[in-house]
Amino acid sequence: MPSASQHDHASATDSGAAGGDALGADLGWALGVAYRAYVKMAADAAAAVPGSHRGRQVLAAAAHDVPGTQRALARRLGVDRTAMTYLIDDLATAGLVERRPDPADRRNRQVVATDAGRRALAGVDRRLRTAEEHLLAGLDAADRAALRALLRRLAVYIGSADPVADACQAVSDIEEAESAAMPGPPSARG
Missing domain, CATH: 1.10.10.10 (Winged helix-like DNA-binding domain superfamily/Winged helix DNA-binding domain)
Structure with missing residues (x-):
């Protein structure tokens, strides 16, 4: 059971992210x-x-x-x-x-x-x-266990659908995608 301060923090965070803010529902932002x-x-x-x-x-x-x-x-x-x-x-x-x-x-x-x-x-x-x-301090023990189980299940599913043979290449892919998404010329990024 979360403490009152954890609950207050979680509620404030949830309401701040969801209260008219599109980021609250954006999976990519949360991840x-x-x-x-x-x-x-x-x-x-x-x-x-x-x-x-x-x-x-x-x-x-x-x-x-x-x-x-x-x-x-x-x-x-x-x-x-x-x-x-x-x-x-x-x-x-x-x-x-x-x-x-x-x-x-x-x-x-x-x-x-x-x-x-x-x-x-x-x-x-x-x-x-x-x-x-x-x-994971903002989650109670049951939510922590559920999050870990769901992420593990999702990772197994994604890994079987789109296997990554080389973790170094996966990191490079992430960096390349992030760089491409940044506004402005490459010299202005970072």
Whole structure:
């Protein structure tokens, strides 16, 4: 159950957005505001990891999954192979992952989180959970769970209808679309 102040804030926000303001009903605006806030908070939470949020994803895969090769990690996470090489190089230089010979094929290297990497990941994940709770503070527990479930279901649906093989390309597509939507010449943007 939300507190009185949360309820008052939510009511004021809802009435401000909906009270004659077309933005209140605009899904793109709502997603954009939430996305921007999440990206900022996730970047802050993962700032200590080389590669920020993307580096955190590589570190999590190296810590929680069966050790995978660099190529398999790139494919699974949708990261360009060249970008993945740089990410893993930076994570290895920081002592968070190491490359080990693959026992099944010694020509390949497995990417494995070090103990320091597992500790760093635990800290980032704590900060990320705190950031997510802050982001969703305007919702009660049931609404938070419902939002997560609905977004997950929507993401699975969209992913199956329009798969994105490379997350780097997806980010590039978003930036390109945002840039194209900005008024004025490219030199005046940003």
